[in-house]
Amino acid sequence: MNKIIRKNDLLAMEKNYRINLINCLSGYKPLNLVGTQDTKQQTNLAIFNSVFHLGADPALMGCIIRPNSVERHTYENILELKQFTFNHVHQDIFEMAHQTSARYPKEISEFQACSFTEEYIDNFQAPFVKEAHIKIGLDFVRAQDIPENNTILLIGAVQMIIMPEDVFQDDGFLDLEKAATVAGAGLDGYYAPTIVTRLSYAKPDRPLTRF
């Protein structure tokens, strides 16, 4: 039996019920820890479920920042040092990663508070998460205000990618299952995906093949 929720039903909903519902609408979400520091070496680590691919050439990624939330420290640091890291949340660290969403004061680093280890690679200034398997270093490109709800689209350029050798496939595809990367749903659901298949490039006149 289908349920239909219309605009008026949404407006009448209890606030937390609506937050849970609307956060689930997009489907499964990527989960990344965003590592930053300010010019005084005060580090910050925050879990984001809004990271997305923006383009491969140039290699750009984006995420949505809510500057009225705990994400404010992340944003301030990115504007200061112009670098940040994305670190995939995986099955052994997802509870520590979730804990980074607690409202710690700025002088407490979530690296220490949530038992993560800062890792510095080459001369990249933002901290990576040593415990993560797949790690990406990005340069700040631009922040675009989204006035409809006072959020910010953050755009970053990929500078560095670190991951276990055996996660790489021959054609550049990454085996996220081998990396134990988890997916999210809503604000608090954690999922372990298993592969169904990959599919061949789609053409109008050719059947798909699984591989």
Add this chain to the structure above:
Amino acid sequence: MNKIIRKNDLLAMEKNYRINLINCLSGYKPLNLVGTQDTKQQTNLAIFNSVFHLGADPALMGCIIRPNSVERHTYENILELKQFTFNHVHQDIFEMAHQTSARYPKEISEFQACSFTEEYIDNFQAPFVKEAHIKIGLDFVRAQDIPENNTILLIGAVQMIIMPEDVFQDDGFLDLEKAATVAGAGLDGYYAPTIVTRLSYAKPDRPLTRF
């Protein structure tokens, strides 16, 4: 053993290898079929892996559109009728959904070409996908150019949500596993997630609980 890919390695990569790699960096992606039509009732259906939650109050969602690709028809239709639908890709329809990414001419609707059924609910003008379980109707809010790579951030306001009764949880959370929603990786990987746990709201001085 870890592999480090630096900026120069990225620039030297074979094009399709880099596309596969960069598309995997964000982690697991949501997979939605976007349903539209133009003012002459010519419908279009396209799979998107870039849909994200923008905010719960007002209820806003976003996605990235590549107007130089097959996504152009979707974008033209949205500008014409100002409405569109998101329909979760699930385990029984993911191959048909992948096939919508083939380069069909505009006069051929992917609904017919890929064996989907148009569904019209209330007086909403954009077609829903009858075979989908979780369906969202959105009004066009705004399109924001992203000049860095000629993509477009599309913003929509949630007008209507349709889904099976038993997918709803008591607190507004949706059981995406019951809905058989799939997750994506890269451009062509399809995954079936299973829940690990939900976690309590994080506070600095309180341990997390699973539920």
